[in-house]
Amino acid sequence: MKALLCHEYGPPESLRLEETTPPELASATSVRIAVTRVALNFPDLLMLEGKYQYRAPFPFALGMECAGRVIEVGPDVTAVAPGDRVAAHPWVGCLAEEVVAEEDDVFRLPGAMDDDVASGFPIAGGTVWHALVDRGEIAPGETALILGAAGGVGVPAIEVAKAKGARVIAAARGADKLALTRAHGADETVDYAAEDLVARVRELTDGKGADVIYDTVGGDFTDQAMRAINWGGRLLVIGFAAGRIAQVPANRVLLKGASVVGVAYQAFRYRDPEGARANMAALFQAWSDGRIRPHISHRFPLERTAEALRTMEARAAQGKIVIEVA
Ligand SMILES: NC(=O)c1ccc[n+]([C@@H]2O[C@H](COP(=O)([O-])OP(=O)(O)OC[C@H]3O[C@@H](n4cnc5c(N)ncnc54)[C@H](OP(=O)(O)O)[C@@H]3O)[C@@H](O)[C@H]2O)c1
Numbered sequence: 190m191k192a193l194l195c196h197e198y199g200p201p202e203s204l205r206l207e208e209t210t211p212p213e214l215a216s217a218t219s220v221r222i223a224v225t226r227v228a229l230n231f232p233d234l235l236m237l238e239g240k241y242q243y244r245a246p247f248p249f250a251l252g253m254e255c256a257g258r259v260i261e262v263g264p265d266v267t268a269v270a271p272g273d274r275v276a277a278h279p280w281v282g283c284l285a286e287e288v289v290a291e292e293d294d295v296f297r298l299p300g301a302m303d304d305d306v307a308s309g310f311p312i313a314g315g316t317v318w319h320a321l322v323d324r325g326e327i328a329p330g331e332t333a334l335i336l337g338a339a340g341g342v343g344v345p346a347i348e349v350a351k352a353k354g355a356r357v358i359a360a361a362r363g364a365d366k367l368a369l370t371r372a373h374g375a376d377e378t379v380d381y382a383a384e385d386l387v388a389r390v391r392e393l394t395d396g397k398g399a400d401v402i403y404d405t406v407g408g409d410f411t412d413q414a415m416r417a418i419n420w421g422g423r424l425l426v427i428g429f430a431a432g433r434i435a436q437v438p439a440n441r442v443l444l445k446g447a448s449v450v451g452v453a454y455q456a457f458r459y460r461d462p463e464g465a466r467a468n469m470a471a472l473f474q475a476w477s478d479g480r481i482r483p484h485i486s487h488r489f490p491l492e493r494t495a496e497a498l499r500t501m502e503a504r505a506a507q508g509k510i511v512i513e514v515a
């Protein structure tokens with residue numbers, strides 16, 4: 190099969206499209222998938238540089254999540270069967286014509302969901318639901334401030350927060366990204382490249398601040414957002430796309446009766462596979478009801494994946510970038 194292999198840590202251009210042996214089932218609960226589409230995630234960039242929490246042995250195919258068709262299952266697999274159209278998040282190996290995933294990482298698709306949308310559904314959806322619902326306990330009438338709101342795990346956060354009855358302030362850079370967040374349900378927007386985030390959030394919340402801060406960006410954005418958190422607010426620590434891990438001031442946590450809450454979707458999925466599967470069922474239902482409408486800004490063929498990774502790195506993506514494998 191063809192696979193886009195990483196032989197050593199380096200820039201996107203160091204990936205090599207090669208012929209290699211298809212992966213074998215790894216356990217009685219493994220599923221082999223013929224990959225059609227792969228959605229990129231920011232952690233792909235980190236994995237490529239050896240900066241991600243998980244390091245795959247070389248050579249490995251990049252790609253955390255995909256859509257495709259089941260071609261083989263282990264003897265103990267019950268959730269899917271050969272021929273099923275699925276989405277999967279095996280966390281690595283997807284940028285190849287075939288990938289093997291554990292059954293708990295594979296989800297049969299609702300019939301009408303196309304492969305482009307499906308490829309980016311499991312990680313974005315799973316992360317957002319775990320963050321806002323399980324960890325953030327977002328409640329109707331609360332205000333959610335979504336940072337990086339036009340990104341891959343940003344757009345569905347707007348939609349899930351709205352579906353849970355919250356008011357959403359979407360923060361992103363530039364008019365185009367803000368327009369996208371409005372189209373996906375944001376009530377208010379802040380251009381944090383041009384406006385004062387703290388003043389604007391306070392103004393939009395009658396001086397109180399946001400109840401839930403959904404933070405995938407880190408750095409200065411976290412520093413600012415913590416100055417606009419409401420009494421009893423929750424800072425959801427999800428990622429550090431801006432590059433710096435913020436130090437949260439304990440005095441603000443104390444003064445606001447606030448909580449700083451870690452969100453680690455992959456670890457959650459391993460510790461609570463039934464909970465993760467229930468969340469995914471709720472997400473597919475929300476998609477079927479039209480409450481989640483994933484956005485794809487770019488599509489690239491497999492051989493142009495380096496360009497796709499550079500597009501994500503340059504903050505030019507909106508929603509997801511999809512790689513066409515087959
Ligand atoms: N904890 C978890 O379980 C989990 C799961 C999935 C993803 N994540 C994390 O969530 C974050 C977002 O992932 P994603 O796949 O949604 O990425 P993405 O689509 O690239 O979105 C990241 C957003 O961050 C903003 N940003 C601000 N400064 C940036 C910078 N210097 N470089 C790049 N982006 C910058 C960009 O929006 P603006 O241009 O509008 O500022 C961009 O839209 C990453 O840190 C990732 O590691 C965590």
